[in-house]
Amino acid sequence: MTCLSFLISPQLALHIPDGFLNLPTSLIAWMATIALISLALKRVQADYQERAVPLMGVCAAFIFAAQMINFPIPGGTSGHLLGGTLAGVLLGPWAGTLVMSIVFVVQAVFFQDGGLTVLGANIFNMGAIGTFGGYYLYKAIRFAIGRQSWRGMAVGVAVASWCSVVFAAIAAALQIAASGTIPLGVVLGAMVSWHVLIGIGETLITLIAVNFIWKVRPDLLFDAPRKPSRRIANG
């Protein structure tokens, strides 16, 4: 039964299956994604050096496991975490993007969750927009309010995680419409109306998880609150 409820949870609608996108759309998304991943790979190797492989590996396993948790969304349905913004906040934009990409690769290749030909698009929507865009949105808001305050952190995380889900849904809808599979108005309406709601669940869970880490091990956050000098120097 848990398997079934997991199955029909609408969050998965963000994983576009094979056959929904045509050749030009898939190709453009693949090119953008490969460029981003290779850039992320370079940055991560430079930042983490020989720690890169084990750390990115366990973090990808963590995101994968976190995505499997079902939790109640206000309003009666249940959903599960996408984790893009969470990965960005915890690991930073480059490592976060890399980890999310690895998760989507594993989901597509080993578990047939999301198509193989559209993997580029899926990584772009949820990895690039969710993690990369989500991280910079969060950072801008947090640093505007105050780096040391939980209020700034909370507002930044909340806005970024909601936006990351909704914008990923918009991007997926645009790609599906550009491929001529479903008319733009229909797919945009369906995707956005669902994910506006799902984004609320994503926001709550991300916020609670980040709050826990903020209280217990704030030094593990990518932009740790109490040691500002080192991170700012590294940019």
Next chain:
Amino acid sequence: MLLLHIGAFQLAVASQKTTLWHALLPRTRLLCAIALVFAIALTPNGRWVTWAVYGAIIGGVILLSRVPWRTLLTRVAVETLFVGAVLLGTLFRDGGEVVWSWGILRVTTEGITVLGSVGIKMLLSLLVLNVLTLTTSIADLLQALVVLRTPPIVLAILTSMLRYLQVSVREFQTMQRAAASRNLTANPRTARLVLGNAIGSLFIRTYTRGERISQAMLSRGYTGIPPAEKASRLQRRDFVAIASTVAIVIIGQGIR
């Protein structure tokens, strides 16, 4: 992801058979499957004959590989059930649209063409990929990814992720069970709080575990460059398989 409930490392339930398909190197199987999936999924809508050709070939491969039909169909059913819901959702939405623009009947037939095409593409792709993952173990698939010029560092991260996947999932399930047994998940509000905290706590455990692992690896002489796997050489049957897959793909695209 859905199939993780069955156990991540029992994915390849039919990997121990001795058939012609299994005799092919994992690389060859992966290449053939990818070529077929890309050909299927990127064929423009409405090319029924092309998909009939591909479908016949896939049927042949399924028979040849002696994948248990029950397992294959269950998996494909589980995977399409969800996507089917998405497709049906769009059809339902389309139904609403038709009433709005009743005058143009062509839109509806085109809608059905698109729906049928997308449905077939999805089904055939899922069949191919399921045959591949049912017959090829995760270790073999990882090794096969080398042929796609996957950077060794990505492969190493993938391997390390798959190794710790089971650990993370079990740890999470333990936390969930612990929360449920203390009656903390009955109320949606507290359930969210508990599960969110569990995710936070799992991240802390994960990160410290990652650092422990990297220290252990370094102490065994790891230098940051993953050791390269020695790939076995392609046999004649591998070349034949790849060539015939390419030929089938081209023939399928040529037929109208």
